[in-house]
Amino acid sequence: MSDSYFSQPGALHRRTFLRVAGASAATASLVLAGCSTDTPTPTPVNPNLLTLGSADTGLLNYLYLLEQLKTAFYQKVVDAPPADLRTGEKAIFDDLRDHELVHRETLRYILGTDAFDAALSKPLAFDFSSLTLTTRAGVLAGAQQLEDLGVAAYTGALRLLKTITTVSLLAKVVSVEARHAALVRDLRTPGSFAGDDVVISTGALQSVSLAKTPVQVVAEAKAFFLPIVVSTDSLPTA
Amino acid sequence: MNLFSLLDQLSAVDASSDAAPRRHLLRQLGQAGAKAAAAALPLALALPAQAAPTDASLDSTLLLLKLEELLAAFYTQALAAGAVLSNAAQAAVRPDFERILAQQQNHARFLRTSLTTGGLTPPATPTFDFSGRKNNAGNPELFPNVMTDYNAFLQLAQQLEDASADIYLGQMATFTGDRLLLDVVLRMQSVEARHASHIRTLRRNAQSGVVVKNWPSAADTPFNSAVLVPNPAGGSAAPVSIYSFETNEKQVVTGANVVPFASLLTGSIAVQAGAYASAFDEPLPTAQATALLNLFS
Incomplete structure (x- = not known):
């Protein structure tokens, strides 16, 4: 299978390509319709656009991408502590x-051939230039950012997943991710394990974990993906 | 009711969406009220079997409420105990336990409200006894010095918080008919996991020579007084540690489809022994959860 979810030349998933190309064409038509006197500028398809698929597959690809990000981060740390x-x-x-x-x-494994990178010859590289990986403080700051984001991403995604057996399996993962988050927070700032920035502190949901939507999470993490732009457009929102 | 739009409300305005949880409480009301009504019917008028309400999530709510009340009582007692948290030596960590207590109380309040809004009178809060004597001085003391010795307190705190995260995981399945309630339960669960991780950090800091990771691990130093629960084998089989469930390395995708870690994680991505198990927390089954709660009440 030579196609994938990744839109680099020669590696573009056909359905994804059609969706993206179709959207661009539609945008171009709108521009045409609204600006009769200007020369229309069609939106080019971004060759670095990464789409994740739809429904459960899209959500799992989104979580898979975030696990790749965290693994790559910790691999860098253990390779050069x-x-x-x-x-x-x-x-x-x-x-x-x-x-x-x-x-x-x-x-x-769960995604199998639906994994966004199933046909890529090498894994996605991540950009950690926004972090300082040469100091304890810098590494812990990065770890806290990624772990807190990971917990919020999982809790925001599990409620959208339709397959209950997958929810059950991933709930066991979130539990350990929350342990990670508390660990690195305490290493950085003792006593910050369940602070008000990660646990809701008012209202009917007081003291439940903060959840974030895929849109919010990708917006916060986008610097790590550069030059890749991750699109959450195809993911479920409800 | 439009569940999807409610879920959307929750996700859109996370911090202050009071409306959405109330809607789930109303749904609980329906189930709880039906159960209460069924219980009140004379036998002669009993409903056909298939009309019996599903009350699994109600039972789970009651179990989780008792768990949260147990944890709240535990920290309330410890914060008042001069030898444990109400002294100068522990002044630095006292705010941590005040925070944990407040979060447990808020979880209990949410669960209690879901029952009262459902037309049920929640059961009275038990009188918890953390010595394991069940409020009877004649019974053997299973957990000595918990309220007089900081390290003994931390050992029980860790076991209770680890168990809490696992008890939540064990009850998840009963909430799948109400995704909104499941969402809240999942999000309370991950707060419990944060607490458990923190207590483990405190134990590591308080006692040199104690091996304790931030997640259940075979490397952890055994407890002086371990919480034991019934053996899943049943019968006269010896009770087991709550951590016996954490050694599971079989993660089911669906049916007989199990993640083949040994063939996936090889070569440059091989992991340390024990990592397959410790990368996941495991549910504590209902029978074991109930027995654990009964140790202290």
């Missing part, structure tokens, strides 16, 4: 890397 890590912390990062790898491969 900051010199100022404290006793025992390298072992913690080894464990975190392993857990994310197990989660990533679990999602890849």
Whole structure:
């Protein structure tokens, strides 16, 4: 199978391509309709656009992408640990890397040929230039950002998943992700394990975990994907 | 009612969507009221079998309420105990436990409200006894010094919080008929997991030489007083640790389709021994959850 969800030349999933191309054509028509005097400028298909599919497959690809991101982050940390890590912390990062790898491969297995990168010859590279990976503080800041985002992403995605057996399996993953988040938060700022920025602090849902939609999560994580632009347009919202 | 639009409300305005949970409470009202009414019917007027209401999520709500009330009582007692949290040595961590207590109380309040809004009178809060004596001095003390020794307190706290995360996982399946309620239960669960992780960090910091990771692990130092629950084998089989369920390495995708970790995670992506199991938390079944709660009341 030579196509994929990834829109680089030669690797574009046919259905995805048609969807994207169709949208561009529609946009172009609208522009045409509204601007009779200007020369229309059709929206080009972004060759770096990554679409994730629809329904459960799209949501699982979204979670798979985030697990790839976390695995890549921890792999970088364990390959070149900051010199100022404290006793025992390298072992913690080894464990975190392993857990994310197990989660990533679990999602890849569930997706099978539906995985967005099933036909890619090499895995997606991520851009961590927004983080400082050479210091303990920088690594912990990055870990907290990714773990808190991961928990919010899972809790926001599970309610959209239709397949209940998958929800049951992934609930067991979120539980461990929440443990990770509390761990790295406490390493960075003792006592911050369940702060008001990650646990809702008012209203009827007071003290439940903050959930974020795929749109919110991708907006927060977009710098890590560059030059790839991740589209959440095809994902379910309800 | 339009469930999808409610879910949408929840996701759109996460922090202040009071309307959505109330709607689920109304749904609970229907189920709970039907159950109460069925119970009140004379036998002669009993409903046909297939008309009996599904009350699984109601039972789960009651179980989770008792769990949250147990945890709230545990921290309330510990915060008042001079030798545990109400002293200078633990001043730095006292706010952590005040936060955990408040979050448990809010979870209990949510569950209790879901029952009262459903027309049910929630059961009275039990008098919890964390010595394991069940409020009877003649019974053996299963958990000595929990309210007089900080390390003994932390050991029980860790077991209760780990169990809490797992008890929630064990009840998930009964909420699948109401995705909105399932969503809230999932999100309470991940807060429990954060608590469990924090207690494990505190234990590691409080006692040198104690091996305790932030998730259940075979490497963890055994407890002085372990919480034991009935053996799933039943009969006269010896009770088991709550952590016996955490050694599972079989993750089911669907039916007989199990994630083949040993063939997936090889070569440059091989992981350390134990990682297949520790990457997942595991449900504590209802029978074991109920037995655990009964140890303290």
